[in-house]
Amino acid sequence: MNRRREARVGILFALPWILGFGIFLLYPILASLYYSFTNYSILRAPKWIGVSNYQELVGDKVFIQSMGNTLYYLIGAVPLGSVGAIGLAMLLNTKVKGIAFYRTLFYLPSLVPMVALGTLFMWVFNGDYGLLNSVLREMHISPPNWMGDPSWAKWTLIMISTWGCGQAMVIYLAALQDVPVSLYEAAELDGARLWQKTRNVTLPMISPVILFNVLMGMIGALQVFAVPYVMFPGGAPARSTYFFTSYLYDNAFQYQRMGYASAIGWVMFVITLTLTLISLKVSDRHVHYERS
Amino acid sequence: MSPKTIAGLTLTFAAMAGALYIGETSVSRSARQDRVTVVYWEKWTGAEGEEMRKVVDAFNRSQDRIFVQYLSISGVDQKTMLATAGGNPPDVAGIWLDQIYQFSDAGALTDLTQMAKESGLGPDYYIKGYWDPLNYRGGLWALPSTPASIALHVRTDLVPAKYASPETFPKTIEGLDEMNKEVSKISKDGTIELAGFLPSNPGWWNWAWGPYFGGQLIDGDKITVNSPENIRAFEWVAKYAKMFGPKEMQSFQSGFGNFSSPQDPFMSGKVATELNGVWKGGYINVYKPDTKWFAVPFPYPSDRPDLAGHSNLSQDVLTIPRGAKHPKEAFEFMRFVQRQDIMEGLCNGHGKNSPLAQVSEHFFQNHKNKYIRLFDALARSPKSFSPPKIGINQQISNEMTVAFQEVNNGDKTPKQALDDAETRLNALWKTYQEQVLNK
Numbered sequence: 131m132n133r134r135r136e137a138r139v140g141i142l143f144a145l146p147w148i149l150g151f152g153i154f155l156l157y158p159i160l161a162s163l164y165y166s167f168t169n170y171s172i173l174r175a176p177k178w179i180g181v182s183n184y185q186e187l188v189g190d191k192v193f194i195q196s197m198g199n200t201l202y203y204l205i206g207a208v209p210l211g212s213v214g215a216i217g218l219a220m221l222l223n224t225k226v227k228g229i230a231f232y233r234t235l236f237y238l239p240s241l242v243p244m245v246a247l248g249t250l251f252m253w254v255f256n257g258d259y260g261l262l263n264s265v266l267r268e269m270h271i272s273p274p275n276w277m278g279d280p281s282w283a284k285w286t287l288i289m290i291s292t293w294g295c296g297q298a299m300v301i302y303l304a305a306l307q308d309v310p311v312s313l314y315e316a317a318e319l320d321g322a323r324l325w326q327k328t329r330n331v332t333l334p335m336i337s338p339v340i341l342f343n344v345l346m347g348m349i350g351a352l353q354v355f356a357v358p359y360v361m362f363p364g365g366a367p368a369r370s371t372y373f374f375t376s377y378l379y380d381n382a383f384q385y386q387r388m389g390y391a392s393a394i395g396w397v398m399f400v401i402t403l404t405l406t407l408i409s410l411k412v413s414d415r416h417v418h419y420e421r422s
Numbered sequence: 423m424s425p426k427t428i429a430g431l432t433l434t435f436a437a438m439a440g441a442l443y444i445g446e447t448s449v450s451r452s453a454r455q456d457r458v459t460v461v462y463w464e465k466w467t468g469a470e471g472e473e474m475r476k477v478v479d480a481f482n483r484s485q486d487r488i489f490v491q492y493l494s495i496s497g498v499d500q501k502t503m504l505a506t507a508g509g510n511p512p513d514v515a516g517i518w519l520d521q522i523y524q525f526s527d528a529g530a531l532t533d534l535t536q537m538a539k540e541s542g543l544g545p546d547y548y549i550k551g552y553w554d555p556l557n558y559r560g561g562l563w564a565l566p567s568t569p570a571s572i573a574l575h576v577r578t579d580l581v582p583a584k585y586a587s588p589e590t591f592p593k594t595i596e597g598l599d600e601m602n603k604e605v606s607k608i609s610k611d612g613t614i615e616l617a618g619f620l621p622s623n624p625g626w627w628n629w630a631w632g633p634y635f636g637g638q639l640i641d642g643d644k645i646t647v648n649s650p651e652n653i654r655a656f657e658w659v660a661k662y663a664k665m666f667g668p669k670e671m672q673s674f675q676s677g678f679g680n681f682s683s684p685q686d687p688f689m690s691g692k693v694a695t696e697l698n699g700v701w702k703g704g705y706i707n708v709y710k711p712d713t714k715w716f717a718v719p720f721p722y723p724s725d726r727p728d729l730a731g732h733s734n735l736s737q738d739v740l741t742i743p744r745g746a747k748h749p750k751e752a753f754e755f756m757r758f759v760q761r762q763d764i765m766e767g768l769c770n771g772h773g774k775n776s777p778l779a780q781v782s783e784h785f786f787q788n789h790k791n792k793y794i795r796l797f798d799a800l801a802r803s804p805k806s807f808s809p810p811k812i813g814i815n816q817q818i819s820n821e822m823t824v825a826f827q828e829v830n831n832g833d834k835t836p837k838q839a840l841d842d843a844e845t846r847l848n849a850l851w852k853t854y855q856e857q858v859l860n861k
Binding site (some may be wrong): 169171172173174177179186189191192256257258259260275277278279280364366367368369380383384385386387 | 503673674675823853
C-alpha cells in the first residue's frame with residue numbers, strides 16, 4: 131500500500147470521529163464565539179452588536195461576584211482535593227490485607243451522580259437536623275448553619291468537592307506504583323525517614339501526575355455547576371454560591387440571552403486557559419520528568 | 423476509487439439513510455394514525471400531573487378526531503423554548519403565567535386572540551384578575567389551566583384565643599406584628615421555638631412584599647422596585663430579622679421539612695401563621711388532617727385601609743408555541759379545559775380556586791379547601807395583583823429575592839438592597855429594550 135493510499139484509508143477510518151468532532155464540538159465552539167458578538171435570543175436570528183456583550187460584562191456586578199465566588203471555590207477546592215487524593219493514594223499504596231476492597235471502597239463515591247450527591251448533602255449539611263451538625267453537637271461544638279450562612283455556604287461546597295477525589299486518587303495510585311523501589315532503597319541507605327522519602331522521592335517522581343490532576347481539578351472547579359444548582363437554588367443565600375456556570379446557565383436558558391451567555395463562556399475559557407498556562411509555567415521548575 | 427470501495431461507501435450511506443428514516447418513524451409524535459395527534463407538554467408531575475392526565479383522557483374520550491398525547495416533563499419552559507427554536511415544539515405547553523411575557527417578546531408563542539373570540543372565550547368568561555394578565559402587548563398568549571390566590575393561614579391552636587377566629591384575627595400589619603410578639607417563643611440562648619409569623623417562610627413571593635404595602639414593581643415602562651412603599655415593606659421584613667436574629671432565624675428555618683410532608687413548619691407547629699396558596703388546604707388534608715386552622719386575607723398597613731382584601735395571584739397556563747403543527751386542534755383541547763365542569767374538576771383536583779367568572783355551588787361545597795370561598799373572593803378582589811407584565815419578570819423576581827435575603831441576613835439596609843436591585847434592573851431593562859424590543 132503506497133503512502134497516499136495508506137493516508138486515505140487512515141482518514142476514512144478516522145472519518146466518523148472527524149465528523150463527530152466537527153459537528154458536535156468544533157462547530158458549536160466557533161458558533162458560540164460568533165454568538166458572543168451578537169444579540170441572540172434563540173428564536174430570532176442573531177444580530178451583530180460587536181463587543182457590547184463583553185463591555186457589559188466588565189460592569190456587571192453579578193458577573194464579577196460569580197467570578198469571585200468561582201475563584202474562591204477553586205482556591206479552596208483544588209488544594210484540598212489534591213492533598214486528600216494524594217494522602218488517600220499513599221494510604222492505599224500500602225500492602226495490607228484486603229487492599230483491593232479498600233481501593234474500591236474509596237473510589238466508589240466518585241461514581242455517585244452529581245444531582246444525587248447534591249440531594250444527599252442537603253441532608254448532611256442541614257443546619258438543624260443535618261448529620262454533620264448532630265455529630266458536632268454530640269462533641270459539644272456549636273455548629274454553623276452551613277447552608278444558610280453566606281460565609282459558610284461556599285465552604286460547604288468546597289468540603290463536598292473532596293467527595294469526588296476518588297478519580298484523582300486512582301491516577302495517583304498508578305503513579306505511585308511506578309516509582310522505582312530502588313530509589314526508596316537508596317534513600318533508606320542514606321538514612322532518609324518517611325517524610326524525607328515522601329518529599330525527596332515520592333512527590334518529585336509523581337510531580338507530572340500532580341500537575342495533571344491539579345490542572346484537571348482547576349478546570350473542573352471553574353465548571354462547578356450541578357451540586358450548587360441542586361443545593362443552593364439561585365445561588366442562595368444572597369448569591370454567595372452563585373458561580374460562573376450558574377450565571378451562564380441563567381442567561382442562556384432563563385433569560386434567553388444566548389449571546390451574553392456565549393460571551394461569559396468565552397471569558398471563562400480565557401481565564402481557564404490563562405490559569406492553565408500560568409500553572410504550566412510555574413510548574414516548570416517543580417515538575418520532574420524522567421526523560422529530562 | 424476501486425469498485426469495492428464505491429460499493430462499500432454506497433452501502434454505508436444507504437444504511438445511514440435507512441437508520442435515519444427508521445429513527446424518524448420510531449420517534450414520530452403521531453401517536454395515533456386515525457386521529458390528529460396533539461402533543462402536550464405539562465410541567466406538573468405527581469398528583470397534579472395525574473389530575474391533568476384525567477382531563478386529557480376525558481378529552482380523548484369525548485371525540486374521535488383529535489388525540490392528545492400527554493407528556494409530563496420537568497424544565498418544561500426551557501425545553502419548550504429550545505424545541506420551538508429547533509422548529510419542533512409541542513402543540514400545547516403548560517408553563518407559568520409570569521413566563522408568557524418573555525416568551526411573547528421572543529416570538530415563541532401563538533397569539534390566541536382570534537381563536538378565543540371565535541370560541542366565545544373573553545373577559546366575561548373569566549375573573550378579571552386572571553384574564554388581564556394573559557393579555558400583553560395587544561395579544562392573548564395563554565389560557566388558564568389552574569390559578570391560585572394567596573392568603574394567611576393561621577393555626578387556631580397556636581395563637582391566643584382572642585386571635586383564634588377569622589373574625590378576630592388582626593386585620594392590619596401592625597396587629598400581625600403584635601400577634602407575632604405575643605405568640606413567638608424564643609429561648610434564653612436565642613433559639614426560636616415557635617414563630618408567630620416569618621416573612622421568609624415559605625419565601626416564594628419575595629417580589630410581592632412591596633405590592634402588599636401598596637407599591638408597584640413597574641410603573642409603565644419604568645422599574646420602581648425601590649419606591650417608598652417597597653422600601654417600607656423591606657423595612658418591615660428587616661424588623662422581623664432583627665427581632666428573631668438573622669442567624670437564629672436561619673438555623674430555625676433550616677430545620678423546616680418539605681411543604682408537602684407532615685414536617686412542613688405550619689403542620690408541625692413551628693410557625694403559627696403562614697402566607698400560602700389555596701393549595702395548602704389540600705396538603706393539610708393529606709399530610710396532617712387534624713391540623714386546626716383557618717385562612718384570612720393578608721393584613722394591610724393600618725394607614726392603607728384601601729388595600730384590604732389584597733392577594734397575589736398566580737396561574738398555571740396553557741400556551742401554543744409558535745410553529746406548533748396543529749394549532750387549531752391544540753386550541754380545541756385548550757377550549758375543552760376551559761369548560762366549567764372540566765375546569766372545576768381540575769381545580770378541585772389541584773386544590774385551587776377556579777379562574778372562571780361562573781363557579782358552581784357544587785365546586786364550593788366539595789372543594790378540598792374549606793376556605794375556598796375566601797380564596798375565590800380574593801381572586802375577585804380589585805386589590806389583588808399578579809406578577810408584573812414585563813419581559814424581565816424573572817430577573818425582577820431574582821433581584822427581589824436577593825435583596826430580600828440581604829435584608830433578612832442583615833447584610834444590607836432595605837434602601838441599600840433595593841437601590842442596588844433597582845440599578846441592576848434598570849441596566850437589564852435597558853439592554854432588554856434595545857436587544858429584544860428594538861427600542
